[in-house]
Amino acid sequence: MPERIQQLLAQLTLSEKASLMSGANFWNTKAVDRLGVPAIMLTDGPHGLRKQGGAADHLGLNASIPATCFPTAATLANSWDVDLLRLVGESLGAEAAAEQVSVLLGPGLNIKRNPLAGRNFEYFSEDPLLAGTMAAAFIRGVQSQGVAASAKHFAVNSQETHRMSIDEVVDERALHELYLEGFRIAITEGDAWTVMSSYNRVNGTYANENHELMLDILRRRWGFDALVVTDWGGSNDRVAGLVAGNALEMPSTNGVTDAEIVRAVESGELDIALLDARVAELLTLIERTAPKPTGTSTGTGTGTGTGTGTGHVSPADLDAHHALAVESARRSLVLLANRDGALPLASAAGAGRVAVIGDFAETPRYQGAGSSLVNPTRIDSALDALRASDLDVIGFEPGFSRMDGPSKARRRRALALAAKADTVLLFLGLDESAEAEAVDRTHMRLAQNQLDLVEELLALGARVIVVLAGGSPVELPFADRVDAILHGYLAGQGGGRAVVDALTGAVNPSGKLAETYPLRYEDVASAATFRRTEATSEHRESIYLGYRHYDKVGAAVRYPFGHGLSYTSFAYSDLVVGASTVSVAVTNTGERAGSEIVQVYLEAPDAASGRFRAPRELGGFAKVALEPGERAIVEVALAEHAFDAYDVATHDWRTVPGTYAVLAGASSRDIRLRESIEIDGEAWSFAHERDLPSYVSGRVDAVDAAEFETLLGRPLPDAEWDAERPLTRDDIIAQTKGRGGFAGLLYWLITTSHDVLMRLKRPLAANNTHFALDLPFRSIPRLSGGAFDEDMLDGLLLMVNRYFFRGARRLISAAWKLRATKNRDPKAN
Numbered sequence: 057m058p059e060r061i062q063q064l065l066a067q068l069t070l071s072e073k074a075s076l077m078s079g080a081n082f083w084n085t086k087a088v089d090r091l092g093v094p095a096i097m098l099t100d101g102p103h104g105l106r107k108q109g110g111a112a113d114h115l116g117l118n119a120s121i122p123a124t125c126f127p128t129a130a131t132l133a134n135s136w137d138v139d140l141l142r143l144v145g146e147s148l149g150a151e152a153a154a155e156q157v158s159v160l161l162g163p164g165l166n167i168k169r170n171p172l173a174g175r176n177f178e179y180f181s182e183d184p185l186l187a188g189t190m191a192a193a194f195i196r197g198v199q200s201q202g203v204a205a206s207a208k209h210f211a212v213n214s215q216e217t218h219r220m221s222i223d224e225v226v227d228e229r230a231l232h233e234l235y236l237e238g239f240r241i242a243i244t245e246g247d248a249w250t251v252m253s254s255y256n257r258v259n260g261t262y263a264n265e266n267h268e269l270m271l272d273i274l275r276r277r278w279g280f281d282a283l284v285v286t287d288w289g290g291s292n293d294r295v296a297g298l299v300a301g302n303a304l305e306m307p308s309t310n311g312v313t314d315a316e317i318v319r320a321v322e323s324g325e326l327d328i329a330l331l332d333a334r335v336a337e338l339l340t341l342i343e344r345t346a347p348k349p350t351g352t353s354t355g356t357g358t359g360t361g362t363g364t365g366t367g368h369v370s371p372a373d374l375d376a377h378h379a380l381a382v383e384s385a386r387r388s389l390v391l392l393a394n395r396d397g398a399l400p401l402a403s404a405a406g407a408g409r410v411a412v413i414g415d416f417a418e419t420p421r422y423q424g425a426g427s428s429l430v431n432p433t434r435i436d437s438a439l440d441a442l443r444a445s446d447l448d449v450i451g452f453e454p455g456f457s458r459m460d461g462p463s464k465a466r467r468r469r470a471l472a473l474a475a476k477a478d479t480v481l482l483f484l485g486l487d488e489s490a491e492a493e494a495v496d497r498t499h500m501r502l503a504q505n506q507l508d509l510v511e512e513l514l515a516l517g518a519r520v521i522v523v524l525a526g527g528s529p530v531e532l533p534f535a536d537r538v539d540a541i542l543h544g545y546l547a548g549q550g551g552g553r554a555v556v557d558a559l560t561g562a563v564n565p566s567g568k569l570a571e572t573y574p575l576r577y578e579d580v581a582s583a584a585t586f587r588r589t590e591a592t593s594e595h596r597e598s599i600y601l602g603y604r605h606y607d608k609v610g611a612a613v614r615y616p617f618g619h620g621l622s623y624t625s626f627a628y629s630d631l632v633v634g635a636s637t638v639s640v641a642v643t644n645t646g647e648r649a650g651s652e653i654v655q656v657y658l659e660a661p662d663a664a665s666g667r668f669r670a671p672r673e674l675g676g677f678a679k680v681a682l683e684p685g686e687r688a689i690v691e692v693a694l695a696e697h698a699f700d701a702y703d704v705a706t707h708d709w710r711t712v713p714g715t716y717a718v719l720a721g722a723s724s725r726d727i728r729l730r731e732s733i734e735i736d737g738e739a740w741s742f743a744h745e746r747d748l749p750s751y752v753s754g755r756v757d758a759v760d761a762a763e764f765e766t767l768l769g770r771p772l773p774d775a776e777w778d779a780e781r782p783l784t785r786d787d788i789i790a791q792t793k794g795r796g797g798f799a800g801l802l803y804w805l806i807t808t809s810h811d812v813l814m815r816l817k818r819p820l821a822a823n824n825t826h827f828a829l830d831l832p833f834r835s836i837p838r839l840s841g842g843a844f845d846e847d848m849l850d851g852l853l854l855m856v857n858r859y860f861f862r863g864a865r866r867l868i869s870a871a872w873k874l875r876a877t878k879n880r881d882p883k884a885n
Contacts, residue, residue, distance in 0.1 A: 057336055058340075058474045060658065061336050061339050061340060061343075062345075063073055064091060064093065064339055065332050065335060065336060065339075066335070067398050068088065068335070070318055070321060070322075070328070070840070071314070071318055072088050072091075072561070073323075073331055073332070073335045074314040074315075074317040074318045074331070074503065074537075075088075075311075075314050075319075076088070076093070076335055076338055076339075077294075077298070077303060077304060077305060077314065077317060077331075077334060077338075078304070078305040078306070078307075078308060078309050078313055078314055079304075079305070079306045079307040079646050080095055080308055080588060081177040081307065081308050081310040082099050082108075082288075082306075082307040082308065083098060083099050083107075083307070083788050084096065084098075084106070084751075085098075085304065085338070085342075086487065091599065092281065093463045094342065094343060094346075094680075095341065096158035096159065096341070096342055097156060097159070097536075098157070098158065098159035098160075098161060098206070098285065098306065098326065099152075099157050099159070099160070099161065100129070100160075100161045100162070100428055101160070101161060101162055101179075101427065101428040101429075101430065102129055102161070102163050102164050102178055102428055102577070103125065103126045103127060103128045103129065103132075103144075103148075103162070103423065103428060103430065103548065104123050104125040104126055104148070104423075104428075104548075105120075105121075105123035105124075105148060105152055105155060105157065105160070105430070105432030106120045106123070106126055106427070106428065106429060106430055106431070107120055107121050107155050107157060108120045108121075112246065116577050116578045117783075118441065119431055120327060120429075120430070120431045120432045121155065121431065121465075122374075122431050122432065123151055123202065123430055123431060123433065123478055123514060123705070124147065124148075124151060124374060124377040124380075124381055124430075124432070124433055124529070124549065125381065125422065125423055125430040125431075125432035125433075125549040125690065126144050126147070126148070126380075126381050126384055126546070126548045126549075126550045127381070127384050127385050127388055127545065127546060127547045127551065128177045128178060128423055128424060128428070128527055128548070129162075129164060129165070129177070129178055129179055129180045129190075130164055130177045130178070130179060130180065130527040130528065130545055130546065130570070130571075131185070131384075131385070131388045131527070131544075131545035131546050131547055131548070132144065132180075132190065132388055132392050133180040133186060133190055133388075133389040133570035134388045134389075134543075134545060134568060134569060134570050134681075135387040135567055135618070136186070136194040136382070136567075136568060136570070136653045136677055136679050137387055137434075137679050138189060138679075139193070140194040140383075140387055140849070141181065141190050141191075141193035141197065141853075142193045142194070142196055142197040142638055143197060143380060143384075143533065144194065144197065144237060144380065144384055145193065145194040145195065145196065145197020145198040145199075145200075145201055145205070145829060146197040146198070146201060147197075147376075147377045147380055148160060148162075148197070148198055149198040149199065149200060149201030149202070149203040149205075150201050150372045150373075150377075151196060151372040151374075151377065152198070152201070152203045152357050153201050153203050153347070153372075154370065154371050154372040155201055155741040156341070156347070157203065157248055158203060158204060158345035159204040159205075159249075159285075159341070159342070159345065159561060160198055160203055160204070160205055160206065160368075160413065161193070161205055161206045161252060161427075162178075162195050162198075162205065162206065162208065162346050162428075163180075163190075163191045163194045163195065163205065163208075163242070164178040164179050164189045164208050164209065164428075165179060165180055165188065165190075165191040165207060165208075165238050165239065165242055166179050166208075166209055166212070166214065166235075166238075166254075167179070167181070167182060167183075167184060167187065167211045167214070167234050167235055167238060167601065168180075168181060168182045168528070168571055168639045169182075169215075169582055169586070169595070169601055170214070170215070170580060170582045170583070170586040171341075171497075171500050171528050171529040171530075171571075171574070171580060171675065172496050172498070172499070172500060172528075172577070172586060172587065173214060173215050173216065173496055173497075173528070173586075174215075174491060174492055174493065174494065174495045174496040174497060174499040175215040175216055175424070175491075175493055175805070175842075176425075176491070176494075177424035177491050177526075177527025177528060177545075177546050178424060178428055178493075178527075178529055180289060180570060180602070181238075182232055182570070182571045182572065182601055182602030182617065183570070183602065183603075183617065183673075183674050184233070184235075184236075184237035184238035184241070185237070185238075185241070185674050185695050186570055186674060186677075187238035187242075187570075187678070188237060188239065188240065188241025188242045188245070188731060189241060189245070189657070190199075190356035191207060191241070191242035191246065192241055192242045192244075192245035192246035193245070193246070194686075195207065195246030196241060196246050196247070197248055197556070198244075198329045199247070199248075199249060200350060201453075201804050202344070202345055202346075202347070202618070203345060204248075204249035204250050204341060204344065205246070205248055205347050206246045206249075206250040206251065206252045206285060207239060207242050207243055207250075207251050207252070208251070208252035208254070208287070208326040208441050208499065209252055209253070209254035209255070209263075209287055210251050210252065210253050210254055210263060210269065210274070210284075211231075211235055211236055211239060211254060211258060211263055211269055212224040212226060212231070212254065212258050212263070213254040213256055213281045213711075214235075214256075214593060214595075215496055215586065215587060216493065216494050216496045217496045217587050217830075218257040218590065218591075218788065218790060218830050219254075219255045219494070219830055220256070220289070220788055220830045220831065220835075221254070221255075221256075221591075221786075221788045221830065221832065222256050222257065222592065222593050222786070223257040223258075223259070223592040223593070223773060224257065224258050224259070224592075224593050224595065225255050225259060225260075225592050226258070226259065226595040226598075227595070227598050227704075227767045227768050227774065228702070228704045228707070229598065229599060229701070229702045229704055230595060230598045230599045230601075231258075231344065231577050231876055232258075232702040233599055233701070234599060234601055235704050236273065236437070237697070239251075239720070240278055241696075242460060243274075243278060243280055244278055244279070248280075248282065248596070249282050249344055249345075250282060250283045250284070250285055250341065250342060251274065251280065251282070251283075251285075251551030252284070252285050252286070252287055253284055253285070253287060253290060253297075253302060254285055254287060254290070255287050255289075255290045255744060256653065257383070259432040262292045262293075262297075264284075264286055264291060264292065264297045264299050264300065264302050265292060265293060265296040265299075265300045267300050270284065270300040270302065271300060271301050272299065275301055276411060276497075280339060281337075282340045283303045283304060283337040283338055283340070284302045284303055284304070284337075284338070285300055285302070285303070285305075285306055286302060286304070286305050286306055286456060287306075288306050288307055288427075289307070289831070289835045289838070289839055291305045291309075291313065291838075292786065292834070294313040294316045294317060295316060295320045295325060295326055297316065298317065298326065298330065298331065298334055298722070299326070299330065301334075302334075303334040303337045304338055307508035307839070308841070309837075310837075310838070310840070310841055310842040311797055311836035312507055312837055312838055312846070313838065317331065327804065339555060341536070342604060342765060343408075346884040352367075352374055357618070359630075362852075363687070364397045370579045374433050377433075378434060378549065378550060379550075380572055381548045381549050381550040382436070382550030382553050382554050383550075383554075384548065384550070385544065385547035385548055385550050385553075385554035385555075386480065386557060386558065386563045387495070387566060387567065387651075388545065388546055388547065388552040388553060388567045389542060389547070389555065389565045389566075389567050390543040390545070390565065390567040390568060390569055390619075390620045391540070391541075391543075391558070391565040391620060391621040391622065391623075392524075392542070392543050392569075392615055392617065392619070392620070392621070393538070393540055393541040393621070394538050394539075394540045394572075394621050395537060395538075395540060396539070398519060398521060398539035398540040399521065399540045399542065399559060399561075399623070399843075400559060400560055400561025400623060401479065401521075401559055401560055401561070402561045403446060403447075403714075405478045406476025407414075407447050407448070407478065407480055408448065408492075409448050409450045409476060409477045409478045409479070410442070410447045410448055410449050410450065410477060410478070410479045410481060411449075411450055411451060411452075411453075411470075411473045411474050411477035411479070411480050411481070411518075412438075412439055412442055412449055412451070412452040412453075412481050412483070412485055413452070413453050413454075413455040413463030413470045413473065413474060413477065413480055413481065413482050413509075413513070414454065414455050414456070414481075414482050414483030414506075414523070415454040415455065415456060415457070415458055415512075416438075416483040416484065416485050416523075416525050417437065417438045417439045417442070417452065417481070417483040417523075417788060418437055418439045418452065418540055419437070420435065420436075420437050420438065420525065420547075420551060420552050421485050421487065421488065421525040421526070421546065422525075422546055422547055422548055422549060422551050422552075422687065423546050423548065424492060424493075424527055424546060425488055425491065425492035425493065425819065425820055425823060426492050426494065427493055428493070429820070430546075432549035433564075434510055434547065434549060435552070436549065436550050436551070436552040436553040436554075437548050437552040438483065438553075438556055439452055439552070440522070440552065441552050441555075441556035441557075442481070442556050442559075443702070445560055445794040446560070447560065449474075450473070450476060450477060451473045452473075453466065453469045454466050454470070454504040454830070455467060455469075455470035455482075455509050456470075456503070456506050456509055456882055457487045457505065458487040458488070458489075458817070459488075459503070459814070459817055459819070460487075460503035460504055460505050460506075461505070461817070462505075463505045463509075466530075467505070467508065467509050467512065467717070469517065469729055470509065471512055471513065474513050474516055474518055474587070475504065475516055475518075477518055478518065478519060479518065479519045479521065480513055480518050480519065480520045480521065481521050481523060481559065482509075482510065482513060482520055482521065482522050482527070482538075483522075483523045483524030484502060484506050484510070484522055484523070484524055484525070485502070485524050485526045486502070486525065486527070486530065487503065487819075487833050488819045488820070489814060489819035489822070491526065491527050491528065491828075492819065492820075493823065494824075494827040494830065495823055495826050496586075496587055497528075497727035499577065500529065500530055500531050500574075500576070500577040501530065501531050501657075502530050502531070503588070505535075507533070510522075510534045510538070510574075510691040510723035510803055511584065514538070516761060519539045520538045520544070521537055521538065521539055521540045521541075521542070521559070522534075522538050522540070523541075523542050523543075523544060523555055523656060524539045524541060524542070524543040524544065524545075524558070525544055525545070525546065525547075526545065526546065527545060527546045527882040528571075528746045529571060529572070529574065529875035530552055530573075530576075531575070531576055531614075532573070532614055533578065533860070535614060535855045539861070542555065542558060542559065542565065543567075545628070553862055559758055561648075564622055564623045564648050564649060564650040564651070565621070565622060565626060565686070566620070566622060566650060566651035566652070566653070566679075567620050567724070568575070568618050568619060568620030568653045568722075568723065568828075569615055569618060569619050569620060569800070571615060571617060572602050572603050572606055572613055572615070572616060572617045572724075573613060573614040573615040573619075574606070574611075574613055574614060575612060575613060575614050575826075579606070579611055579613070581600050581601060581605040581756050581757070582595070582596075582597050582601070582756055583598035584596070585597075585759075589775035589776060590774045590775070590776050590777045591773070591774055591775055591776055591777050592772075592774070593822070594764065595757060596764045596776065597756040597759075597761040598751060598756065598767060599669075599670060600670065600751075600754055600756050601666075602617060602673075603616060603617035603618075603724045604670035604671075604672075604673065605670075605754065605756070605779070607671045607672055607724065608670055608671050609668065609723075609753075609754045609755060610623065613725075616723045616724045616725040617673075617674075617723065617724040617841070618653070618655050618721070618723035618724050618726075619722075619723040619725075619726070620653070620723070622646075622648075622651075622652070623646070623648045624641065624644055624645075624646030624647065624648040624650040624652065624684070625645045625646040625721070626642055626645065626646075626650075626652040626682070627642070627643045627728075628640055628641070628720055628722075628728035628729050629641045629643070629655075629729070629855035630689075631718070631719045631720050631729040631730075631731050631733045632731075633732075633733045634733075635666075635735070636644045636693065636694055637691055637692065637693055637694060638656050638676065638688070638691075638692045638694060638718060638720065639677075639689055639690065639691050639692070639693070640654055640690050640720045640729060641687060641688070641689050641690070642680055642682065642687070642688055643682070643683075643685075643686070643687040643688075644682035644683060644684055644685060644686050644687075645685075645793075647684050649681070649683050649684060650680065650681070651679055651680065651681045651682070651683065652679070652680055652722070653678075653679045653721060653722070654678050654679075654680065654690045654692060654722075655674060655675060655676075655677050655678045655721055655722065655723065655724070656674070656677065656692045656694065656700055656716070656718065656719065656720055657672040657673065657675060657716035657718075657719040657724060657727070657873060658672060658673055658675040658676045658694075658699070658716050658718060658719070658722065659671060659672045659716060659718075659719065660672075660673075660699075660701075660714070660716060661712065661713075661714030661715055661716065662713060662714075666752065667745070667752065668742045668745050668748060668751045668752050669701065669742075672719065674724075675692075675694045675695055675698040675718075676682065676692040676693055676694045676695060676698070676825070677692060678690050678691065685699050690700045692720075696734070697709055697717060698710050699712060699735045699737075699743070700712065703740065703742075704769075705740075710736070710738075710740060711735065711736075711737035711738075712733060712737060712740075713735055713736055713737035713738065713739060714734075715732050715733070715734050716732065716733050716735055717730055717731075717732055718730070718732065718733055720733050735851025744766055744767065747763075747766050748763060748766060749763075751763075751767065752761055767816070768882070779790050779794055779795065782853075782857045783799075783833065783835040783853060783856055784833070784853070784855055785832070785833050785849065785853070786833075786834060787833060788829070788830050788831060788832050788833070789802070789803075789806070789829050789830070789831055789832075789833065790803070790829040792832055792856055795856070795858075796858075797856075797858055797860060798855045798856055798858075798863075799845065799855075799857075799858075802856065803829075806825055806826075806829055807829070808827055809822075809825045810822045810826050811826045813825060823837045833849060833852070834852060835847050835850075836849055842878075845874050847866070847869075847870035847871060847873070847874075848867050848870040848871055848874070850863075850866060850870070851863045851864065851865070851866035851867030851868075851869075852867055852869055854866060855867065
């Protein structure tokens with residue numbers, strides 16, 4: 057520990073140390089003015105700065121200052137472009153520094169377990185190597201500006217439903233090979249200065265208190281020695297969190313948990329040395345992110361000042377950042393289908409009369425909802441860019457209403473316009489109500505009014521080119537009948553312009569999918585268990601997630617992992633394989649400049665059958681830009697664990713010896729070259745393989761409770777809530793469902809408010825009410841800003857536990873007592 061930090065610790069009182077362990081308000085830490093310890097600001101987000109100027113909230117209801125809205129992580133991942141992620145991170149770091157924000161809460165890099173997870177748009181991929189590599193580049197970019205990035209949500213934040221209480225039940229091997237590996241790469245290669253813990257439990261213990269995750273893995277195994285912050289409202293037991301390695305609880309708890317820390321130290325429950333270690337982590341973060349004097353390079357951002365904040369930071373160049381937002385979207389667009397060269401629409405003569413149909417063309421869906429909601433500095437719509445192009449745009453019609461509202465008149469006008477056109481540009485996608493923090497989707501379909509419109513347009517016989525928006529896979533029953541599909545994902549504030557550049561051929565699409573598109577939701581390995589139970593989420597599919605599952609069972613997919621077309625073509629040759637690197641020659645054999653993403657997959661010995669392994673896994677990737685006729689040798693570094701699997705017997709990674717096939721391809725199913733390599737190692741067997749027939753075959757839809765228990769090595773916890781057990785502080789408000797009396801009334805009020813707001817087409821407000829359902833009772837006093845105390849909570853719990861009148865008297869009495877205390881002591885307000 058640096059001497060200057062030791063000196064500060066020696067001067068801080070116990071109450072001051074405890075106070076530093078939680079926020080002063082929603083976004084800022086506390087200051088200790090007498091020692092010159094400043095407050096710092098933490099704020100969202102992963103794809104744009106969300107610094108709120110007025111009333112603060114977690115789910116993006118209140119306006120934030122204008123900031124550049126870059127493409128979301130789900131979009132940027134499709135670029136497979138490490139340099140691009142670094143540039144985006146640098147720009148976000150510069151905007152944060154200019155606004156005196158010390159910690160940017162991102163990137164989010166949880167594995168996309170299921171297409172219906174409501175926060176998929178904030179996450180990179182179904183593959184941990186791709187997710188971790190992209191996140192590490194982003195972190196390096198942000199922190200180059202002297203602003204801390206925060207890798208989140210650690211760990212296994214795989215669903216939004218009951219996210220603050222759900223127990224993610226996952227076997228040890230899948231935990232390490234899938235859910236933790238991306239974090240390991242991001243944290244170690246990105247040198248993250250902060251990590252954010254997730255709300256959920258992992259195998260029975262809240263992530264924030266989980267010693268295996270926070271101490272054994274994050275700190276001891278990976279060497280992380282910086283600060284862990286809770287997700288907002290994500291602390292269960294404050295002292296247990298400190299012991300497990302969590303330093304900072306956010307937001308403010310109005311002193312409630314500060315007092316818990318003081319009592320724990322005074323009683324001997326908490327060692328003062330452990331508290332000092334956590335405080336030192338915060339002091340180090342403050343020092344690292346202190347503004348530097350004008351003209352001083354930020355370098356790695358470690359800083360040597362005292363953290364007094366006397367430096368000057370130049371304003372961010374928002375025009376340059378908008379240009380980067382456009383370029384980021386261009387590099388991330390994915391051309392999913394292009395029948396008979398329907399795209400590009402190079403000229404008015406080639407495209408003929410163009411009808412633009414679809415509400416998303418005029419009002420783009422460019423980001424998700426929730427805590428990552430950015431107030432963009434500007435928005436480029438595709439409709440404006442099309443009207444400014446050389447195409448003969450004969451008109452625009454919305455065609456449908458958002459949120460699947462009644463739209464017969466809109467559809468009729470759209471069909472009339474399409475009847476006059478040679479080409480229909482049809483903008484479809486998921487609307488704002490479909491993808492948001494705190495809620496999961498209920499199905500994988502587009503809105504029915506959009507699907508109806510597609511069928512009627514196809515019946516007209518015009519050329520139909522679909523432009524998709526959305527942050528997660530959807531079923532595409534029309535995919536083989538339209539002429540082309542260009543996917544913009546959630547492309548940020550410059551996405552409209554980028555899409556039109558690709559449609560017209562000004563840009564050659566080069567993005568490739570960072571996730572698999574199944575034909576239908578029922579094909580997803582976790583479909584049988586995702587969101588099906590109240591208390592737990594059982595990961596019965598284990599390691600068979602995404603392409604690992606589809607390739608194991610030979611299932612047909614709509615579009616494979618890594619898929620993406622181009623306006624040119626590429627030839628692969630001369631594959632050379634080594635133990636740590638692979639090289640391949642790539643030649644642009646077409647007539648346009650373009651970029652290719654070379655993907656290297658590894659097939660383990662006997663993986664396709666007879667072993668509990670995925671048949672192939674991504675081992676490395678690289679992106680190369682080539683002019684027509686140009687040839688380049690592409691070097692691909694293989695992942696650290698390319699030839700390893702996680703051994704639950706030794707609780708560590710082990711090399712699996714044997715003959716591996718090394719595949720170079722343009723997607724997981726478009727393999728161009730194959731070579732083999734012999735890998736040495738000590739032979740070993742995967743645990744319980746003979747007792748796990750479904751896992752050996754990959755038919756994980758057949759896994760029953762007994763086989764999953766064999767894999768876990770322990771009995772399964774209860775999957776449903778006990779409706780008869782009295783509710784406690786650790787239960788969530790949603791557990792009032794079906795209990796009758798006041799509890800049932802409370803549940804009805806919240807759900808009815810949500811439904812009314814959705815009917816009024818106010819999805820952001822509706823999501824905020826839904827968020828209340830998953831709030832633990834214990835969080836009400838902590839998040840109330842002093843308006844609701846622990847005694848009042850005791851009264852509320854009596855009311856929901858069928859002691860309404862006794863509880864009401866206690867709540868009212870406690871409220872009067874709190875009010876009287878505040879009147880006597882104005883500082884308590």
